[in-house]
Amino acid sequence: xxxxxxLVDYISILSRLKLEPEERAAMAGELxxxxxxxxxxxxxxxxxxxxxxxxxxxxNVTRPDTVEPSFDREALLxxxxxxxxxxxxxxxxxx
Amino acid sequence: xxxxxxxxLETHVELATATKxxxxxxxxxxxxxxxxxxxxxxxxxxxxxxxxxxxxxxxxKASLALGCTVTQNCRFDRKNYFYPDLPxxxxxxxxxxxxGRDGKVSFPLPDGGRKTIGIHELHMEEDAGKLxxxxxxxxxxxxxxxxxxxxxxxxxEPDFRSGEEVxxxxxxxxxxxxxxxxxxxxxQEGSLRCDVNLSVRPxxxxxxxxxxxxxxxxxxxxxxxxxxxxxxxxxERIQEGKRVVQETRRWDENKDATYPMxxxxxAQDYRYFPEPDLPPIQIGDDDLARxxxxxxxxAEAKRERYQAQYGLSAYDAGMMTSEKALADYFEECVALxxxxxxACNWIMTQVLRKLKxxxxxxxxxxxxxxxxCRLLALVEEGSLNRNTAVxxxxxxxxxxxxxxxxxxxxxxxxxxxxxxxxxxxxxxLADNPQSVADLRGGKEKAFGFLVGxxxxxxxxxxxxxxxxxxxxxxxEEL
Numbered sequence: 001x002x003x004x005x006x007l008v009d010y011i012s013i014l015s016r017l018k019l020e021p022e023e024r025a026a027m028a029g030e031l032x033x034x035x036x037x038x039x040x041x042x043x044x045x046x047x048x049x050x051x052x053x054x055x056x057x058x059x060n061v062t063r064p065d066t067v068e069p070s071f072d073r074e075a076l077l078x079x080x081x082x083x084x085x086x087x088x089x090x091x092x093x094x095x
Numbered sequence: 096x097x098x099x100x101x102x103x104l105e106t107h108v109e110l111a112t113a114t115k116x117x118x119x120x121x122x123x124x125x126x127x128x129x130x131x132x133x134x135x136x137x138x139x140x141x142x143x144x145x146x147x148x149x150x151x152x153x154x155x156k157a158s159l160a161l162g163c164t165v166t167q168n169c170r171f172d173r174k175n176y177f178y179p180d181l182p183x184x185x186x187x188x189x190x191x192x193x194x195g196r197d198g199k200v201s202f203p204l205p206d207g208g209r210k211t212i213g214i215h216e217l218h219m220e221e222d223a224g225k226l227x228x229x230x231x232x233x234x235x236x237x238x239x240x241x242x243x244x245x246x247x248x249x250x251x252e253p254d255f256r257s258g259e260e261v262x263x264x265x266x267x268x269x270x271x272x273x274x275x276x277x278x279x280x281x282x283q284e285g286s287l288r289c290d291v292n293l294s295v296r297p298x299x300x301x302x303x304x305x306x307x308x309x310x311x312x313x314x315x316x317x318x319x320x321x322x323x324x325x326x327x328x329x330x331e332r333i334q335e336g337k338r339v340v341q342e343t344r345r346w347d348e349n350k351d352a353t354y355p356m357x358x359x360x361x362a363q364d365y366r367y368f369p370e371p372d373l374p375p376i377q378i379g380d381d382d383l384a385r386x387x388x389x390x391x392x393x394a395e396a397k398r399e400r401y402q403a404q405y406g407l408s409a410y411d412a413g414m415m416t417s418e419k420a421l422a423d424y425f426e427e428c429v430a431l432x433x434x435x436x437x438a439c440n441w442i443m444t445q446v447l448r449k450l451k452x453x454x455x456x457x458x459x460x461x462x463x464x465x466x467x468c469r470l471l472a473l474v475e476e477g478s479l480n481r482n483t484a485v486x487x488x489x490x491x492x493x494x495x496x497x498x499x500x501x502x503x504x505x506x507x508x509x510x511x512x513x514x515x516x517x518x519x520x521x522x523x524l525a526d527n528p529q530s531v532a533d534l535r536g537g538k539e540k541a542f543g544f545l546v547g548x549x550x551x552x553x554x555x556x557x558x559x560x561x562x563x564x565x566x567x568x569x570x571e572e573l
Contacts, residue, residue, distance in 0.1 A: 068119035
């Protein structure tokens with residue numbers, strides 16, 4: 001599959017990424033390599049192989065509906081690029 | 096030209112679990128920002144979700160109640176979108192194998208008719224966090240307390256033709272989910288949220304017009320009005336020779352109008368793929384049978400039964416089943432031996448009055464059915480007159496006080512001592528010869544006066560029937 005710069009633009013909009021022109025070209029090349037690997041995979045004969053949605057054979061991994069203490073807020077916020085005393089901060093995202 | 100409005104609904108319902116869908120944080124409403132959070136629900140790298148078993152159970156029960164076929168081999172999918180209300184940059188949802196499919200719901204309409212609509216699918220997913228914009232800093236604050244709260248989304252077929260039908264369906268849906276105990280469905284608290292897809296077409300046409308999706312509809316009133324407004328807007332556009340644009344519109348309750356949401360919020364390319372962090376789900380036939388057996392009697396069935404079995408009127412049966420907690424209360428009273436119509440009457444007048452006064456909901460009521468039954472028994476046997484019983488209920492309701500103890504402590508028992516009543520009646524007759532003469536002369540009103548005098552002498556506690564009988568008898572003996 002050919003990754004055009006237009007497609008890179010589209011994906012960057014969906015991903016909220018702002019790419020410089022030289023990054024676009026580089027990204028197109030890298031993405032094409034990744035996608036062409038899928039083409040390699042697609043060559044495998046999968047006739048008669050049941051599609052699976054998970055690599056493990058486990059099913060029904062659940063937990064009981066019992067409340068456990070939540071995390072220390074300070075510990076959660078510590079790694080955030082921007083924060084105030086109670087919340088994570090991001091650039092304006094609400095109308 | 097006559098136009099037909101075609102509506103389909105997507106309803107999000109918060110499930111009434113104690114914990115979130117993929118982690119053990121509480122789902123309790125409120126709390127200081129980001130205090131009901133952990134690495135899973137804040138999307139920390141490496142954190143792994145584990146499905147809450149209750150979510151699965153509730154989703155299956157809801158599917159069954161809405162007549163859906165349960166997908167016994169199902170799984171979750173990843174819905175990718177970059178918006179800070181979901182810190183993982185994706186929502187775990189279900190696209191390819193939703194838990195419920197092809198359901199049917201039948202409900203009564205306000206005009207007395209019935210309507211049946213199709214359920215396209217029901218799926219499980221996680222709720223998003225809350226964003227608060229700070230206009231001074233031009234920044235957005237993210238609070239993830241609601242992030243990861245379990246939801247089911249119920250998608251109908253485009254089977255509705257009016258806002259009234261939509262509201263009638265939502266009422267039925269709310270009632271059904273409340274009776275199942277899977278959600279409290281409080282629209283004002285956002286535990287039931289509805290998006291309306293609407294298009295118009297010439298009446299009689301089989302083709303669907305271009306639809307718009309309306310969000311932010313948080314009351315039945317808003318839905319009715321938004322449907323009217325949006326249908327009219329689309330019809331006018333078409334009549335002006337313009338076309339309807341497929342877009343998401345926001346209902347503005349203050350302005351009574353819908354507005355397009357910004358186009359970048361409209362970019363819908365979610366690049367779904369199977370969720371690799373969660374293994375698939377298999378629901379065995381035995382599990383399904385077990386859950387099916389747990390389905391409670393629904394409100395409509397109860398309404399019919401109350402009328403047939405207990406002789407309640409349609410209105411009374413409707414009141415008794417308006418909330419499951421109230422229906423449970425009523426049924427417990429009947430099981431404890433209360434006469435159904437009497438119990439219903441007391442619940443409708445006194446119990447609901449007290450609940451309203453205290454701002455309480457039936458589910459959180461302290462006053463237990465056995466207390467009410469005791470009170471009714473005291474009235475029935477003549478130990479308390481009705482007004483006194485109401486006063487007793489008033490006094491003990493909030494703290495579920497003991498009825499007998501209260502009656503004893505306040506000397507409220509009705510006087511049924513025949514000796515005492517006879518003595519009082521004799522005295523009243525002796526003191527009021529004029530009234531006795533009036534009565535003999537045909538003035539029935541005088542009898543009421545004499546009863547009143549007896550009751551006054553008995554401090555209002557004489558049993559009315561006994562006082563009446565004694566008075567009649569003594570008058571004849573005179």
